Amino acid sequence: MIPGFKVGPFILMYHAIDDHPDDPYSVTVHAFRQQVAWLSGNGLEVVSLSFLLRSIQAGNYRALRKKVVITFDDGCKDFVANALPILQEYGAPATVFLVTDMLGGRSSWNRYAPDVPLMTEDEVRYIKTQGISLGSHTATHAKLTLLDHADLQRQLRDSHDALTRLGESFYAFSYPWGQWSDQVVDAVKAAGFACALAVGELTRLTAADTYRLPRITMTRDMELTRFQSLMTRTRVEMELRRRYRILRETRLGASITS
Numbered sequence: 058m059i060p061g062f063k064v065g066p067f068i069l070m071y072h073a074i075d076d077h078p079d080d081p082y083s084v085t086v087h088a089f090r091q092q093v094a095w096l097s098g099n100g101l102e103v104v105s106l107s108f109l110l111r112s113i114q115a116g117n118y119r120a121l122r123k124k125v126v127i128t129f130d131d132g133c134k135d136f137v138a139n140a141l142p143i144l145q146e147y148g149a150p151a152t153v154f155l156v157t158d159m160l161g162g163r164s165s166w167n168r169y170a171p172d173v174p175l176m177t178e179d180e181v182r183y184i185k186t187q188g189i190s191l192g193s194h195t196a197t198h199a200k201l202t203l204l205d206h207a208d209l210q211r212q213l214r215d216s217h218d219a220l221t222r223l224g225e226s227f228y229a230f231s232y233p234w235g236q237w238s239d240q241v242v243d244a245v246k247a248a249g250f251a252c253a254l255a256v257g258e259l260t261r262l263t264a265a266d267t268y269r270l271p272r273i274t275m276t277r278d279m280e281l282t283r284f285q286s287l288m289t290r291t292r293v294e295m296e297l298r299r300r301y302r303i304l305r306e307t308r309l310g311a312s313i314t315s
Contacts, residue, residue, distance in 0.1 A: 058147055058213075060308065064103065065122055065123045065124050065125060065288075066104075066109060066121040066122075066124040066125065066126065067122060067124075067125050067126070067273060067278070067287070068106075068109070068125075068126040068128060068254065068271065068272040068273065069125065069126065069127050069128065069192075069272065069273050069275055069287060070128050070130060070254070070256065070272040070275060071084055071127070071128065071129045071130070071140070071275045072084075072097065072129065072130050072131055072133060072275075073090070073133040073173050074086055074129075074133070074135050074136060074139040074140040075091050075133075075135040075139055075173070077089070077170070077171060077173065077277075078171035078277075079082050079170060079171050080167075080277065081170065081276050081277050081278065082126060082274070082275075082276055082277065082278070083170070083173075083277050084275055084277060084279075085277070086139045086143075087281065088281070089139070089140060089143060090143050090282070091281050092275075092284050093127075093143055093144065093147050093149055093282075094147065095281065095285060095288075096147075096149075096288070097147045097201050098127055098287075100123055101123050101124070101288060102123060102124055102125065102223060103124075103125050103127055103148075103149035103151075104124045104125070104126060104146070104150065105126070105150040105152070105190060105231075106126050106190060106192075106227075106252070106254075107190070107227050107251075108154045109121065109124065109126050110229075110241060110251060110252050110267060111268075112147070112310040113266075113267060117261065125151075126152075126153045127144070127149060127150070127151040128151065128153075128154065128192075128231070128254060128272065129151060129153045129154065129229055130131060130154045130194055131155075131156060131164055131173075131175065131194060131198070132153050132154065132155040132159075132160070132175050132176045132181065132194070133156070133164065133173050133174070133175060134158060134174040134175055134177075134180065135173070135174075136153060136174050136176065137176065137180050137183070137184060139311070140189060141184060141189070144189075144211060145187065147298050148152055150189075150190070151189055151190070151231060152189070152190040152191070153176075153181075153184065153189055153190070153191060153192065153194050153214070153230035154191075154192040154193060154196055154197045154229070154230075154254075155176075155181060155191060155192070155193065155216075155219070155220075156175065156194050156195060156196070156197060157193065157194075157195075157196050157215065157219035157220070158196040158197050158215065158216075159175055159197065159198070160175060160176060160177055160181060160250065161175065161176075161177040161178065162174075162175050163175060164198075166197075166198040166219055166233075166306075173177075178223070182224070185223060185224055185225070185232075190227060191220055191223055191224075191225040192220070192225075192229035192230060192231070192254075193213070193216035193219075193220055193228070193229070193230045193231070193250065194216070194218075194230075194231045194233060195212045195213070195216050195233055196212045196215040196216045196219070197213070198209050198233045199210065199212050199233060200202055200233060200234055200236055201232065201233065201236060201238075201239060201241045201244075202236045202237065202238050203216070204231060205240060206244075207275065208242060209240075209241065209244050209304055210248070213230075213244055213245060213248035213250070214248060217250065218290075221288070227250050227251060228249055228250045228251050229250065229251060229253070229254070230233075230245050230250040230252070230253040230254070231253070231254045231256070232255050235256035235257070237255055237269060242268045242269065242290070244266060244269060250268075251267075252267045252270060253267075253268040253269065253270065253277055254269075254270045254272055254276055254283065255259065255269045255270065255272065256272050257271050257272075260267070262269035262290045273287060281291065296308070
């Protein structure tokens with residue numbers, strides 16, 4: 058457990074902010090506004106990903122108490138019209154992880170959800186002028202754990218170069234599908250990224266975790282009460298829930314095989 062922590066830090070992972078009823082990872086504009094407004098009004102401060110990283114590297118964990126980081130994967134076009142105004146209204150920073158070879162295209166990689174349009178390069182440059190940080194979600198949304206070394210390097214190098222071209226100087230990375238391995242982590246470090254984000258929750262957070270930072274996946278069916286519960290759980294509660302889940306799954310597995 059982080060010394061002195063009762064709440065946070067939390068990293069939220071969004072995708073589309075729009076009404077896509079067939080997409081479980083699409084959060085409605087109304088729900089997103091409710092969530093950001095609740096954070097603002099209940100003592101949790103939204104901070105930048107770079108602030109989070111600096112605090113962890115300095116061992117200043119107390120600075121991260123009651124802090125939240127907002128991130129978006131894929132670079133969906135609806136971010137410009139639907140998410141950005143709400144973030145600006147509440148003074149909340151955010152990082153958008155781009156699929157850099159697909160700017161202006163569509164999110165064709167997800168067979169479980171409809172394709173959605175992605176931001177163009179001009180739109181990406183615009184949100185950058187509005188204080189939004191940019192990160193890499195690879196060049197083509199590849200499953201990095203399935204690539205050979207040369208293709209893995211190309212995905213990382215090309216997306217890193219694209220961030221430079223777009224004016225970004227803080228190089229953050231997000232693993233597509235949340236999939237990583239020790240080999241992938243080493244390649245991300247070697248490519249010059251300062252940190253990398255995965256999915257899931259940790260009850261401990263140290264400098265060793267900066268290339269697999271955990272995030273809470275925001276989904277369409279997450280009601281505000283559930284969101285509030287996630288944001289107010291203590292790390293002890295999170296650990297107890299994790300242990301209970303493991304115990305339950307172990308017992309279930311034993312009952313099935315017995």
